[in-house]
Amino acid sequence: MENNIELKNVSKEYPGFQLKDISFNVPKGSIVGLIGENGAGKTTTIKALLNIINYNGQIKIFNKDIKEGEKNIKQDLGIVLDDSFLSDYLTPKGINTIMKNLYPSWNSNKYFNYVKDFKLPSNKLIKNFSSGMKMKLKIITAISHNPKVLILDEPTSGLDPIIRKEILDLFRQYIAEDEERSILISSHITSDLEHISDYTIFINNGQIILSLPTTDLLENYGIVKCTEQEFKKLKKDDYITYLKGKYHYEILIKDKNLFTKKYAIKTIDKPSIDEIMLLYVKGEK
Amino acid sequence: MNNIWGLIKKDLLNLSSYKTSLLILIIFCAIAIGSTGTITFVPIIVCAITGMIALSTFNYDETSQADKYILSLPVTRQDIVLSKFILAISSTIIGALLGFLFTIFLVNILNIIRPDSLITLDYNNLLTTTIGAMFGISLIQSIQIPSIYKWGAEKGRIQMFVLIFVLVVLILGISYLVMNSNFNINLEDIENFMNKFGIITLILAMIIMYYISFKLSLKIFKHKDY
Numbered sequence: 001m002e003n004n005i006e007l008k009n010v011s012k013e014y015p016g017f018q019l020k021d022i023s024f025n026v027p028k029g030s031i032v033g034l035i036g037e038n039g040a041g042k043t044t045t046i047k048a049l050l051n052i053i054n055y056n057g058q059i060k061i062f063n064k065d066i067k068e069g070e071k072n073i074k075q076d077l078g079i080v081l082d083d084s085f086l087s088d089y090l091t092p093k094g095i096n097t098i099m100k101n102l103y104p105s106w107n108s109n110k111y112f113n114y115v116k117d118f119k120l121p122s123n124k125l126i127k128n129f130s131s132g133m134k135m136k137l138k139i140i141t142a143i144s145h146n147p148k149v150l151i152l153d154e155p156t157s158g159l160d161p162i163i164r165k166e167i168l169d170l171f172r173q174y175i176a177e178d179e180e181r182s183i184l185i186s187s188h189i190t191s192d193l194e195h196i197s198d199y200t201i202f203i204n205n206g207q208i209i210l211s212l213p214t215t216d217l218l219e220n221y222g223i224v225k226c227t228e229q230e231f232k233k234l235k236k237d238d239y240i241t242y243l244k245g246k247y248h249y250e251i252l253i254k255d256k257n258l259f260t261k262k263y264a265i266k267t268i269d270k271p272s273i274d275e276i277m278l279l280y281v282k283g284e285k
Numbered sequence: 286m287n288n289i290w291g292l293i294k295k296d297l298l299n300l301s302s303y304k305t306s307l308l309i310l311i312i313f314c315a316i317a318i319g320s321t322g323t324i325t326f327v328p329i330i331v332c333a334i335t336g337m338i339a340l341s342t343f344n345y346d347e348t349s350q351a352d353k354y355i356l357s358l359p360v361t362r363q364d365i366v367l368s369k370f371i372l373a374i375s376s377t378i379i380g381a382l383l384g385f386l387f388t389i390f391l392v393n394i395l396n397i398i399r400p401d402s403l404i405t406l407d408y409n410n411l412l413t414t415t416i417g418a419m420f421g422i423s424l425i426q427s428i429q430i431p432s433i434y435k436w437g438a439e440k441g442r443i444q445m446f447v448l449i450f451v452l453v454v455l456i457l458g459i460s461y462l463v464m465n466s467n468f469n470i471n472l473e474d475i476e477n478f479m480n481k482f483g484i485i486t487l488i489l490a491m492i493i494m495y496y497i498s499f500k501l502s503l504k505i506f507k508h509k510d511y
Contacts, residue, residue, distance in 0.1 A: 050357045053510040071288075074359035084353035087299050087345040094298040101291025102358050151357075 001027045003060075004149045004182040010048050010057035019044050019206040021057070026149070029179040031171070033197030033214065034186035035273060037281060041206040042186040043082070046153045049184075050079065062148065075103060078142035082154035085138050088127035092120055095141055103145035114140035118166075132163040139167060143174055150174065150183040156192050164189075168196055190273035194218065202277065209280055214273075221276055222256040222268040225249070230265055238262065241283025252279040288360045292368035295355075296342040303338055310334055311387070324392060324404065328384030328415040335380030336422035339373045340429055347438040353511045366434075366503045373426045374495060381419045385411060416484050423491045425449070427498035434505040 005026035012019040019041045026032045034042050048055040051066045059066045061073045086095060092115050099106045115122050118136045126134060135155060142150060150171070156164045175181055187193055193200065194214065201211045210217070224239070231242065231249040238259065242251040253259045256268050271279075310331070317326070346352055355365060392406050428448050433441035479486075 047353070047511065052353055052356045054508070071359050071361055074357065077357075077359075079354070079357040081354055081357065084350045086295065086351050086354060087349040089299050089302060089345060089349075090295070097298065098291050098295045101287050101294060102360065104287075 003027050004062060004180075005049065005184060006058075006060040006063075007045075007049070008058045008060075010045070010055055010059060012044055012048060012053060012055045014044075017041070017044075017206060019048070019055075022048075022203070022206075022208055024201050024208065024211050026182045026184050027199075028182055029175070030198040031175060031183040031185065031196050032199045032201060033190075033193035034184065034201050034203065035188065035190050035193060035277060036186075036203035037277070038188060040203045042188075042203055043153055044206075045203065046081075046151060046184075046186060049151060050074075050077075075105070075145075076148040078145070078147035078150040080135075080138045080142050080150070080152040080155045082157060085134070085141075086126070089125060091125055092122045092137060095137070099141065099145070106145045108144075110146075111140060111144035114144065131158050132160065135159060135167070136163070139170060143170070148178075148181055150181075150185075152183065152185040154187055155185065156187060156189050164192060168192060171196060190277060194273050200273065202280065204281055217273065217276065218270065220255050220257075221271055222253050222259065223271045223275060223279070224251040224253055224259065224265055224268050226251065226265050226267070230263075234263065236285070241279050241285055243279060243283050250279065250283075252276065252283060288358075289364050289368045289371065292355070292360060292365060293372055296339075296345075296368070296372050299342055299345040300338060306338075307334075324388050324406065325410065325414045327388045327391070328381060328411070329418040329421070331384035331387060332377060332380035332415070332418040332422050335376045335383065336373070336426055339376035340426060340433075342369070342372065343433045343438040343441075356511060362506050363503060366499065366506050369430060370495065370499050370502075373430065374423075377419050377422050377426065380422070381415045384418065385415045413483070416487050420487045420491055423494055427494040430498055431501040431505055434502045434509065 003025040007025070008023050010019065010022040017039070022041070022045055024032070034045065036042050044053070047053045048057075049059055049061070049066070051059075051070050062076065064073055066073055086098070090098075096106075096108055096111055099111075100108065112122065115137075118133075118140065120129075120133055120137055120140075126137065129137065135158075139152075139155060142152075152171075156167060159167070171183055171185070175183060185193065185197065197214045199212065200214045200217050202209045225248050227248060231251065234251070238253065240252040240254055242249050252271070253268070259268065260266065346355065356362070388411060389406065392404050396403050425445070429441060429445045432444045432448065435441065436444050
């Protein structure tokens with residue numbers, strides 16, 4: 001399978017934080033979700049991908065090293081950053097004027113159609129936009145030059161469910177238009193990623209804890225709820241982590257089928273990504 | 286070059302909110318000249334204001350936290366720094382031209398309105414003042430731009446004032462030492478030199494200052510993490 005993005009042993013050190021040997025791929029035609037709690041290293045990974053920070057390791061986008069072909073590579077990227085956009089003293093119309101010069105493939109018609117579809121006023125200053133309107137503008141700015149890859153940092157945070165659905169539909173439509181396209185999306189709202197991502201990468205404390213197809217994660221992983229007695233019978237290798245509750249134990253397991261064959265415990269819940277994340281971060285081994 | 290023009294457009298669109306301020310400036314200058322008959326300060330004020338307005342584009346980027354996003358666009362760090370310098374230098378030149386032409390325009394208008402108190406325009410003096418104003422603002426820009434890249438728009442301004450203060454103290458200190466030493470300075474020679482080569486010297490100094498400032502800004506910006 002060909003990849004649009006390849007990261008190999010990417011590291012970055014800040015005082016009090018370290019991104020350690022991050023390696024993963026974003027295959028063509030896929031949506032890859034990057035999950036993790038706040039401060040886990042998702043944004044740092046995206047900053048390294050965009051060459052905004054200095055880092056160690058290798059990052060290839062479209063099979064070229066980002067440090068060498070940065071300008072050309074970025075012409076085919078659509079970017080949404082959670083905490084950064086153009087000045088609030090610009091209007092959507094002004095953004096079109098700027099982007100025409102920055103992206104050779106910028107499509108003004110497409111951009112203004114999106115502005116109209118999302119009911120954004122084209123002559124109003126961004127500072128007067130609500131957070132939902134601003135995020136919509138960021139996203140339509142990112143896709144109006146038909147990029148091959150979208151890199152999205154927390155594109156749904158702080159938005160109400162209706163706007164989130166509209167935005168997720170837009171991503172689905174974008175990926176369906178061309179099978180060579182990919183999306184790398186970081187979010188701590190994991191329920192959004194459960195619905196759209198093909199692969200899930202979980203970062204915790206600057207390290208990748210797991211990286212696998214989302215269906216595998218949702219179908220094979222399980223949460224066992226059992227008593228202390230039952231828990232004591234389990235071998236350490238058969239579970240990932242556990243949380244001791246007031247009345248029972250919650251145990252995260254990797255393979256439901258294997259577990260049911262080995263143990264008599266039959267109450268295994270299908271976990272959400274949120275629950276898996278919680279047990280990985282807070283659970284004990 | 287298209288990318289650099291895109292970045293400059295971004296800054297110009299941000300600055301469109303200054304339209305009213307510029308109108309107020311024109312009215313202020315007209316009233317000041319009319320009431321005092323002094324014309325030399327007009328190019329200084331106009332040049333200083335346009336030069337400082339250009340620097341305020343850093344504030345727009347900083348307050349909107351736009352730096353990271355700009356770096357994610359298809360531009361190099363050199364394009365970003367170059368666009369800021371093109372804007373800064375253009376603002377100084379445009380400010381000087383505006384100040385120069387605006388003074389001539391105002392004096393002529395005032396002389397038509399008030400034929401009883403004519404203002405005589407010394408073009409040589411006006412040119413020297415204008416070039417002097419350009420030098421002053423280019424010195425400030427050359428110090429402030431690398432300071433902003435190093436410390437950010439807010440802290441950079443404080444650092445700039447500290448640097449200017451140090452420069453003034455240094456110049457005054459050197460002058461004091463020279464005056465109190467036995468070193469003989471022929472003031473007439475200096476005046477002759479300045480009359481002959483003053484403008485060229487100032488222009489050359491400006492080019493060197495901007496060049497050093499650009500190289501320094503680029504070096505700082507290339508190693509900066511966001």
